[in-house]
Amino acid sequence: MTITITAFERSPDGGKGLARDTRVRWALEEVGQPYEVRLVSFEDMKAPGHLALHPFGQIPTYEDGSLSLFETGSIVFHLAEKHAGLLPGVPDARARAITWMFAALNTVEPPILELVTARIFEADKPWSEERLPLVKDRVRARLDQLSSRLGDADWLDGAFSAGDLLMVSVLLRLRPSGLLDEYRNLAAYVARGEARPAYIRAFAAQFAINAPSPS
Numbered sequence: 108m109t110i111t112i113t114a115f116e117r118s119p120d121g122g123k124g125l126a127r128d129t130r131v132r133w134a135l136e137e138v139g140q141p142y143e144v145r146l147v148s149f150e151d152m153k154a155p156g157h158l159a160l161h162p163f164g165q166i167p168t169y170e171d172g173s174l175s176l177f178e179t180g181s182i183v184f185h186l187a188e189k190h191a192g193l194l195p196g197v198p199d200a201r202a203r204a205i206t207w208m209f210a211a212l213n214t215v216e217p218p219i220l221e222l223v224t225a226r227i228f229e230a231d232k233p234w235s236e237e238r239l240p241l242v243k244d245r246v247r248a249r250l251d252q253l254s255s256r257l258g259d260a261d262w263l264d265g266a267f268s269a270g271d272l273l274m275v276s277v278l279l280r281l282r283p284s285g286l287l288d289e290y291r292n293l294a295a296y297v298a299r300g301e302a303r304p305a306y307i308r309a310f311a312a313q314f315a316i317n318a319p320s321p322s
């Protein structure tokens with residue numbers, strides 16, 4: 108059966124790969140699974156057909172035969188369970204890699220999303236100037252801890268895993284803020300993720316759809 112994912116008809120980021128379909132594309136490329144993409148508009152996402160796949164009217168979704176999933180982390184985990192390449196075979200190492208998947212989405216990403224919200228959606232609020240430094244410091248607190256744990260290792264726990272795929276993807280959301288570059292080892296970690304052939308293919312595929320058309 109053909110795997111089909113959904114993605115923005117036109118991503119607001121203009122092809123920077125920050126929308127979450129890029130994470131699923133990356134995982135599919137890492138495990139060598141071909142896939143098709145159904146592009147959806149904002150209107151499509153709120154229509155009954157899509158809501159049947161995604162109760163919150165978002166992208167990405169994942170369909171493979173009779174199975175349909177939503178939640179990027181869940182889709183990546185499903186692919187990692189089903190195919191080699193994203194989780195170690197040794198049970199303890201596999202469990203630790205899954206821990207890093209949750210850490211990326213549950214511990215590191217929330218303050219980063221708060222910063223994205225503060226910078227993009229709250230910049231015009233009268234209290235924004237007072238709030239932004241507090242939000243940035245909450246992100247720095249997490250990055251300090253992650254940076255200390257990673258040290259100069261290539262990946263978070265031995266070989267590259269789905270935990271790294273999600274952690275690199277989460278840290279990429281930081282790039283527009285400049286905060287990532289305050290941590291030499293985290294910036295290098297993200298660059299290692301971006302240098303992976305699977306990521307390069309995933310990024311190119313979404314860029315082909317979302318790149319700004321030449322004026």
Ligand SMILES: N[C@@H](CCC(=O)N[C@@H](CSCc1ccc([N+](=O)[O-])cc1)C(=O)NCC(=O)O)C(=O)O
Binds near residue numbers: 152
């Ligand atoms: N928890 C869900 C969250 C999914 C989600 O946030 N989807 C977003 C797109 S990825 C988030 C995103 C959007 C835009 C950019 N950007 O830079 O332009 C980056 C990331 C969406 O569908 N938004 C439309 C809506 O909610 O109506 C998951 O991880 O799959």
